[in-house]
Amino acid sequence: MPMNKAEKIALFIDADNAPAAKIDKVLSELARYGVVNIRKAYGNWKSPTLQRWEELLHEFAIQPVQQFDLTKxxxxxxxxxxxxxxxVLYTKDIDIICLVSSDCDFTPLVTRTLADGKFVxxxxERKAPSAFVNSCSRFLYLDDPAPAEQPVPKPAKSIKSDTKLIxxxxQAIESVEEGDGWAQLGAVGTHISNHASFDPRNHGFKKLSDLFLAIDLFEVKKSNKNVMWVRDLRKVRALPKKAS
Structure with missing residues (x-):
């Protein structure tokens, strides 16, 4: 969920372990949050494997940081x-740290950055270890369709079998629910963001409301003020029946 103000963002790219063809997807997503003030990419720029990245450095104003392969x-x-x-954490006024990599080695760095109050x-790619994915405030897969493309939603049956997701x-609904089990969708999304690395697009849905609507375990409605509400259907069944 984008922040309320234009945040200052520092982007760090593990060029050895990230697809150059997806840099536009990364920058497009970050533009929803604020301005990317720092853009750095790391690798051995003498290596032919980074040629595609090298071609994009000037186009996207990314600073290359050279690291020779001193050891295997x-x-x-x-x-x-x-x-x-x-x-950057100690010397710059930055709100968001962005890491582009599929390497689990950066998990401790994410944890430390979060402890400093930053949004990460x-x-x-899908091969990224779950420890790294789950440690981030938000994580998006680069081998999924680009934001401009139509996501391919997962089948409802597949989603319902994802016990962790359900x-x-x-739990998010229960934490912010109001009368009769209804919870404002915005509050539900905020609660999830504060406790887990989650984005509905990783499940093929553009919005959280679309995800809830695809699962027959939840009920979704819109109020007169165009506020979206959601509740767990188990809560509905538990409510006392009103006298006719």
Whole structure:
């Protein structure tokens, strides 16, 4: 959910472990939150595997940070990225940290950044470990359709079998519900964002309301003031029946 004001964003890209073709998707999403003041990409720019990234650096005003392959693996790249994030935390006025990677090694960095009161947005592919995905304030998959494309919703049966997702939705409703079990959809979304890395687009839905409407476990309505409300149908069945 985008913030209420234009946030200052620092973008850090693990170029060794992120698809260059999706940088427009990353920047388009971040534009919903604010201005990307810092844009850095890390890797060995002498490597032919980063040629596609190199072609995009000037176009998207991304600063390349060179890290030679001094040892087998890419620990040097990871370390340089971590150092720069920590430097930004202590020396810059930044509201949001964005990490583009599918590498689980950055999970402790996310945890530390959250502890400093920052909002952390992650981007990666479906292969990204759940520990990294779940640690972020919000995580979007780069191998899903672009925002301008029509998402492909998951079948309702598949969603209902996702016990973790359903429990999260129910707990969020219960935490902010008002009369007769109804909860404002906006409050439900805020509660989820505060407690988990979740975005309905990762399930094929543009909006949270579309996700709820696709599952027959919940009831959705709109008030006269165009405010969306949702409630758990289990709550409806538990309510005392009104005398006719």
């Amino acid at each position: 693996g890419k620990n040097a790249t990871d370390m340089a990225l971590v150092i720069d994030v920590m430097d 947005i992650g981007f990666g 429990n999260m939705l129910r």
